Amino acid sequence: MDWFLVLILFLLLLWVVSLCKILYYASRVPTVSFLSKGEFIILCEDAQKRKVILVVAHPDDEAMFFSPTILYLTSKGHTVHILCLSTGNADGKGNVRKEELYHACSSLKVPRQHIKILDHPDLQDGFDNMWSSILIAKIIKEETASLGLDLLITFDSYGISGHRNHRDVHNGVCTFLCEDSQRGIEAWELLSTSIIRKYSGPMDLWLSALLASSSRGQMHCLLNEHPVKSFMAMAQHQSQWIWFRKLFVVFSSYTYVNMLRKINL
Secondary structure, eight states: OHHHHHHHHHHHHHHHHHHHHHHHHHHHSSSOBTTOSSOSSOOOTTOOOOEEEEEESSTTHHHHTSHHHHHHHHHTTOEEEEEESOOOGGGSOHHHHHHHHHHHHHHTTOOGGGEEEOOOTTSOOOTTOOOOHHHHHHHHHHHHHHHTOOEEEEEOSSHHHHOHHHHHHHHHHHHHHHSGGGTTOEEEEEOOOOHHHHTSGGGGHHHHHHHHHTTTTSEEEEEOSOHHHHHHHHHTOGGGOOHHHHHHHHHOGGGTEEEEEEOOO
């Protein structure tokens, strides 16, 4: 049992050191892309800020998984739009969850007018509901064209939790990107990790930073300088704010670090 106690103490120490590392970088170098080769999202030639769209499946995806990315982008002055493809109405709380999303995004510095929430009959929340990639691609095409967006961020092929709707969003984005007219859109995906990394909290920053530093600009590790903001954003989703999600926000690596990879089709 002595070795088990030593292991627990080591992990606790590593957790504290990792969190201190994040807070240290927050105080010394605001809004850093930690140990990535080059800054995440290079400005256009005319030095204008980028117009970014985050495509998610349900209200609370933005706070539960993407808050380090959103906070990084808004702190850099980029314009962030959020396209949520459903109201999350699996339990009949779609209208409530819509309002919760607006409040959560406000705490993440994304204005209400930059949020679009769909309630399409063919894009309803549910593990057994398969979403059409062609339909999603069409919606994204219309949204990017109308808003003049030039950068897109979404789930990877596993969708972090393996939720079918998350994976369908990724497939829809890939269908959209495969169109010749959309090759000018830069796209990035949030990487899914193993369950050990997923629940390692701030400790995941070390491996994420190492992978990013060796990726030649194809991956970036974004730190959440203010993890409490993720907790506050998720707390706005009161209909979902039950005990195991509170634990998730505390222990999930996605609260502290986002590992983004460029989508190259």
